[in-house]
């Protein structure tokens with residue numbers, strides 16, 4: 137556990153959800169050699185109001201300097217630390233089908249501090265297969281794997297019908313942070329954090345807005361009626 141009081145600050149969930157966007161923009165600015173950025177410039181690059189940005193960053197204790205703005209690299213570092221990205225996060229993926237394989241071979245995780253240490257699947261046909269140096273093991277090996285090398289985050293990439301069983305196995309093994317890609321609501325005990333990624337919901341929200349834009353423009357050319 138870190139002794140740094142900055143890491144114990146309360147940060148609202150909505151702010152946490154915007155921090156990765158700020159970090160992405162700051163990383164791009166740093167790559168372009170930009171040293172400082174005003175709150176207006178940063179807010180407009182990210183697509184939020186500058187008052188929102190200043191409020192979000194105040195939760196991190198970053199207030200910028202009047203007339204100068206924020207130091208790009210320093211702010212990127214502060215956001216990385218707040219998000220826990222300066223720490224190494226061992227990740228396990230359960231379900232090595234289409235999605236699990238795509239996730240396990242995505243190199244972007246490693247550069248952001250997420251290291252895949254365990255791959256699990258109950259299909260005997262894939263057991264023992266090695267993906268980027270990590271062998272696929274049956275779910276029954278989860279507890280032993282976690283004991284040998286602690287897993288911080290468990291990713292569920294199984295069909296919905298297996299998600300709760302997999303979730304229970306992750307929790308029983310002592311893993312308290314779970315990212316669920318399956319379209320199912322999981323029940324977990326207190327102290328376990330579950331985040332759900334739902335592409336269909338995101339697409340439906342976009343479809344809603346696309347429909348509104350089309351109706352406002354007097355046509356529905358972009359969509360094909362079913």
Ligand SMILES: NC(=O)c1ccc[n+]([C@@H]2O[C@H](COP(=O)([O-])OP(=O)(O)OC[C@H]3O[C@@H](n4cnc5c(N)ncnc54)[C@H](O)[C@@H]3O)[C@@H](O)[C@H]2O)c1
Nearest residue numbers: 231232233234235257258259293294295296298318333335
């Ligand atoms: N959230 C999203 O945006 C998104 C996008 C695509 C897919 N999905 C979801 O992700 C999940 C995986 O999709 P996919 O296309 O990779 O499916 P898939 O069928 O290709 O792969 C699922 C894998 O899970 C394994 N599995 C099944 N039961 C298991 C168990 N009890 N323990 C361990 N492994 C088990 C299977 O052997 C298989 O390899 C599905 O629930 C799907 O709906 C979500």
